[in-house]
Amino acid sequence: EPEVTQTPSHQVTQMGQEVILRCVPISNHLYFYWYRQILGQKVEFLVSFYNNEISEKSEIFDDQFSVERPDGSNFTLKIRSTKLEDSAMYFCASSVRGEDTGELFFGEGSRLTVL
Amino acid sequence: DQQVKQNSPSLSVQEGRISILNCDYTNSMFDYFLWYKKYPAEGPTFLISISSIKDKNEDGRFTVFLNKSAKHLSLHIVPSQPGDSAVYFCAARRSQFYFGTGTSLTVIP
Numbered sequence: 001e002p003e004v005t006q007t008p009s010h011q012v013t014q015m016g017q018e019v020i021l022r023c024v025p026i027s028n029h030l031y032f033y034w035y036r037q038i039l040g041q042k043v044e045f046l047v048s049f050y051n052n053e054i055s056e057k058s059e060i061f062d063d064q065f066s067v068e069r070p071d072g073s074n075f076t077l078k079i080r081s082t083k084l085e086d087s088a089m090y091f092c093a094s095s096v097r098g099e100d101t102g103e104l105f106f107g108e109g110s111r112l113t114v115l
Numbered sequence: 116d117q118q119v120k121q122n123s124p125s126l127s128v129q130e131g132r133i134s135i136l137n138c139d140y141t142n143s144m145f146d147y148f149l150w151y152k153k154y155p156a157e158g159p160t161f162l163i164s165i166s167s168i169k170d171k172n173e174d175g176r177f178t179v180f181l182n183k184s185a186k187h188l189s190l191h192i193v194p195s196q197p198g199d200s201a202v203y204f205c206a207a208r209r210s211q212f213y214f215g216t217g218t219s220l221t222v223i224p
Contacts, residue, residue: 042204042216043159055210091158103149103164108156
């Protein structure tokens with residue numbers, strides 16, 4: 001069964017360092033997303049991406065964040081200068097939108113720890 | 116701005132009994148509602164969904180009910196099994212997906 005894969009599963013970084021989280025969405029999906037979940041809190045929307053551009057972003061997704069689909073298969077989230085409060089589990093998701101539910105298929109997540 | 120709310124952080128149910136998880140929302144423009152199940156250290160897994168034009172959708176042991184006038188949806192699991200123990204998130208879609216804070220279900224053998 002096709003699945004969304006994410007790497008790395010866990011990354012520890014120093015505050016101020018750049019981090020890139022990688023995702024390979026399901027191959028026939030058209031919409032891509034990043035969500036995050038701070039420990040004990042809700043799953044929060046960061047950004048959605050369609051047709052090679054950001055379609056929507058939340059207030060969390062400030063200038064320190066960027067997304068890219070560099071090669072038609074990978075979908076990356078970059079945090080330019082990490083802060084302590086960026087520590088969270090980051091989930092990539094993809095979906096096929098249309099007349100169906102367009103449910104999201106999530107990856108296993110990348111745990112980011114900022115020290 | 117909490118558009119989707121799950122007011123019960125946890126729920127314990129005996130194996131074989133019914134589990135009822137509740138979710139409230141504020142935005143009448145949502146067009147789909149979904150339930151996700153999440154185990155620790157894993158990503159959320161899609162469980163069941165319902166269109167805003169329906170009031171019930173059933174899939175095996177799982178049934179989702181939607182009450183649009185009350186802006187309320189619920190997930191019924193019957194009979195509950197120990198393997199159902201997980202965190203359940205409701206989500207609502209309007210261009211993007213909004214998630215609730217989750218309810219941790221424990222099914223006691």
